Amino acid sequence: MINKIGKVTVYVKDQEEAKDFWINKVGFVLKMEQPMGPDFSWIEVGPSEDEFTTLVLYAKEAMEQHDPSKVSHPSILFSTTTIESAYEKMKQNGVKVDEMMRMPFGTMFSFKDQDGNDYLLREDK
Numbered sequence: 001m002i003n004k005i006g007k008v009t010v011y012v013k014d015q016e017e018a019k020d021f022w023i024n025k026v027g028f029v030l031k032m033e034q035p036m037g038p039d040f041s042w043i044e045v046g047p048s049e050d051e052f053t054t055l056v057l058y059a060k061e062a063m064e065q066h067d068p069s070k071v072s073h074p075s076i077l078f079s080t081t082t083i084e085s086a087y088e089k090m091k092q093n094g095v096k097v098d099e100m101m102r103m104p105f106g107t108m109f110s111f112k113d114q115d116g117n118d119y120l121l122r123e124d125k
Contacts, residue, residue, distance in 0.1 A: 005053050007044065011060040011071050013115050018057040019043055021114040025093040026056075036062070047078075076119050083107050083123035090121075 012018035022028040028045040031054050035041050040062045044054040048052045055076075063071050083100070087109055090097050098110040108122040 002044065005058050008076060009056040009058050010076075010113075010117065011063055012057050012113075015041055015057055015059055017114045021055070021095075022055065025095050026046055039051050042121055049111045060091060078119060078121045080121055081124055083109075083121070088092065 009020070019030065019033075023030060029049055030043070030046055031046045031049075032044040033041055040059040043057040044053040045057060048106060060071055079091045087097060087100060090111055096112040100109045106122050106124075108120055110118055110120050112118055
């Protein structure tokens with residue numbers, strides 16, 4: 001059966017802006033970029049070269065033309081072992097971050113991407 005999560009699609013307004021956000025502000029690496037016709041590309045980013053799971057930065061406009069009912073935003077929770085430094089680095093990079101939440105079950109914070117989509121970063125211990 002299923003043994004890994006391969007890719008999570010995030011529908012974005014501007015693929016270049018999204019790529020810049022994930023690579024230059026969040027610190028991901030470009031895993032793949034391939035043209036899909038004259039106006040769109042298949043773009044995958046991930047936390048590192050070795051990480052199997054990637055985000056596909058898919059053009060929202062292309063999916064809306066193909067099947068508008070599929071355009072939505074998934075709830076994505078990222079993991080880190082260095083929550084304090086990740087928080088400070090994102091703030092320094094101009095990422096909109098919410099206040100740190102310190103709960104009995106873990107420390108986390110929400111952040112927004114270039115299109116205003118919400119994500120959560122949680123510390124794994």
